[in-house]
Amino acid sequence: MADESVDLGRRGFLRGQRRSDPAPLRPPWSRTERFTDLCTRCGACADACPEGIIRRGDGGFPEIDFQRGECSFCAACAEACPEPVFDRAAAHPWTLMARIGPSCLAIKRVVCRSCRDACPESAIRFALAPGGVAVPTVEDVSCTGCGACLAACPADAVTLHPGPETVHAP
Ligand code: SF4
Ligand code: SF4
Ligand code: SF4
Numbered sequence: 001m002a003d004e005s006v007d008l009g010r011r012g013f014l015r016g017q018r019r020s021d022p023a024p025l026r027p028p029w030s031r032t033e034r035f036t037d038l039c040t041r042c043g044a045c046a047d048a049c050p051e052g053i054i055r056r057g058d059g060g061f062p063e064i065d066f067q068r069g070e071c072s073f074c075a076a077c078a079e080a081c082p083e084p085v086f087d088r089a090a091a092h093p094w095t096l097m098a099r100i101g102p103s104c105l106a107i108k109r110v111v112c113r114s115c116r117d118a119c120p121e122s123a124i125r126f127a128l129a130p131g132g133v134a135v136p137t138v139e140d141v142s143c144t145g146c147g148a149c150l151a152a153c154p155a156d157a158v159t160l161h162p163g164p165e166t167v168h169a170p
Contacts, residue, residue, distance in 0.1 A: 096145025
C-alpha cells in the first residue's frame with residue numbers, strides 16, 4: 001500500500017501525521033492511490049466506524065484521526081461503503097507502523113510506559129539503553145498500525161509511518 005499516510009498540515013505527523021507528507025491517512029483497506037477518484041464523500045464509512053476515528057478531512061474526504069481512538073480493524077467502514085473504494089482482498093488493511101521520536105519521556109529519563117500499556121499487540125518493548133534507562137522500541141512484525149499508542153503518549157512522541165508490505169505478520 002503506497003500512500004496511506006498522513007495529513008500533515010495539522011499538528012505534527014498525525015500526531016500521526018508528518019508535516020513533510022501531505023497525504024492524508026485513509027481508512028484501512030482503502031485504495032489510497034485512487035481514493036479521491038472513487039470516494040463520493042458520502043460519509044458512510046465515518047458513520048459506520050464504532051471507534052469514531054474517521055472524520056471529514058480536506059475536501060470532505062474521510063481521514064483517520066488517531067487522536068480520537070484506535071482502529072480495531074472491524075471493517076465496518078469497508079462494508080458500509082457503497083463505492084469501490086475498499087479492497088477487502090488486500091493482504092493487509094494498511095502498512096502503517098508506529099515510530100517513537102525524540103520527545104519520548106523515557107528517552108529523556110522520565111519513567112513512562114504508557115505506549116506499551118496501550119498496545120494490544122505487545123509490540124512495544126523496553127530495553128536498557130546506555131546509561132541504564134529503559135527506552136521503547138517497536139517491533140515491526142507485531143505492530144499493526146492500530147494507533148492505540150499514539151493517543152496514549154503524553155509527549156506526542158508516537159507517529160505512524162507506512163512501511164513495506166512484507167513487514168506485518170500475516
Ligand atoms: S476498521 Fe473499524 S475501527 Fe477501523 S476505521 Fe474502519 S470502521 Fe473504524
Ligand atoms: S508513551 Fe510516549 S513518552 Fe511514554 S514511553 Fe511511550 S513513546 Fe515515550
Ligand atoms: S500502532 Fe498499535 S500495534 Fe503498533 S505499537 Fe502502537 S499500539 Fe502497538
